Amino acid sequence: MREQCCASCYDAAFDGALAQRELREYRRKGPGRASRAIAEALAREGAEGRTVLDIGGGVGAVHQQLLARGAASAIDVDASRPYLEAARSEAERTGVVDRVRFEHGDFVTLASGIEAADLVALDRVVCCYGDVERLVGLAAARTRHRLAITIPPDAWPVRAVIAVGNTWYRLTRNAYRAYAHSHQRVSAAAAAAGLEPAGPITAVGWWRLLVFERPIRTATASSE
Numbered sequence: 285m286r287e288q289c290c291a292s293c294y295d296a297a298f299d300g301a302l303a304q305r306e307l308r309e310y311r312r313k314g315p316g317r318a319s320r321a322i323a324e325a326l327a328r329e330g331a332e333g334r335t336v337l338d339i340g341g342g343v344g345a346v347h348q349q350l351l352a353r354g355a356a357s358a359i360d361v362d363a364s365r366p367y368l369e370a371a372r373s374e375a376e377r378t379g380v381v382d383r384v385r386f387e388h389g390d391f392v393t394l395a396s397g398i399e400a401a402d403l404v405a406l407d408r409v410v411c412c413y414g415d416v417e418r419l420v421g422l423a424a425a426r427t428r429h430r431l432a433i434t435i436p437p438d439a440w441p442v443r444a445v446i447a448v449g450n451t452w453y454r455l456t457r458n459a460y461r462a463y464a465h466s467h468q469r470v471s472a473a474a475a476a477a478g479l480e481p482a483g484p485i486t487a488v489g490w491w492r493l494l495v496f497e498r499p500i501r502t503a504t505a506s507s508e
């Protein structure tokens with residue numbers, strides 16, 4: 285059976301020191317490349333009035349960008365309380381806190397209580413979670429329009445580096461594990477929830493960007 289990080293291990297892996305460091309960096313330099321690419325892909329046809337679900341939002345880079353582009357509201361679900369607090373403090377600073385709902389916990393566990401959103405983001409999150417089918421599948425099921433995901437490249441050298449990292453975590457009794465899930469499994473989980481690829485997989489620095497969307501059913505198509 286695949287090892288799975290427990291709920292409390294995300295608080296330890298993404299702790300207060302890391303969250304504050306990342307928040308300082310975010311405030312100094314703005315969103316990183318992967319977060320910018322996700323926001324760009326999600327807002328391709330505009331974000332005005334859209335709802336956002338930012339799963340594992342970290343310090344809030346993706347939902348902050350989409351709210352700045354006119355998205356109506358966002359839900360940030362994060363398994364790390366320190367990251368959620370960092371995102372809340374950024375939302376307070378930028379004056380959007382009343383448009384963001386913050387939920388602490390594993391999205392897979394909470395998903396049944398999380399409503400669908402137009403734009404859904406999994407920015408550098410899938411590589412922190414063992415059960416890719418459930419994480420991506422439940423995110424896709426809650427996507428009304430578009431889902432954007434950044435994950436590591438699908439290549440054996442990446443898997444080898446991650447395996448070395450996981451051996452280190454095991455030896456140091458750290459329950460956190462990283463994963464380089466196959467892109468085919470990610471796409472299959474999105475497809476099983478009715479989403480289609482919205483373009484080819486693209487490189488964003490070291491990360492790979494996968495974008496899916498829900499096909500629009502025309503009256504003719506749905507009556508066939």
Ligand SMILES: C[S@@+](CC[C@H](N)C(=O)[O-])C[C@H]1O[C@@H](n2cnc3c(N)ncnc32)[C@H](O)[C@@H]1O
Nearest residue numbers: 294340341342362363364367390391407408412
């Ligand atoms: C590497 S950080 C990325 C943060 C942010 N998305 C970014 O790209 O800057 C991974 C984040 O995903 C969260 N996370 C991982 N698995 C999760 C899950 N199943 N449910 C909710 N949050 C999760 C972690 O707590 C952490 O905040």
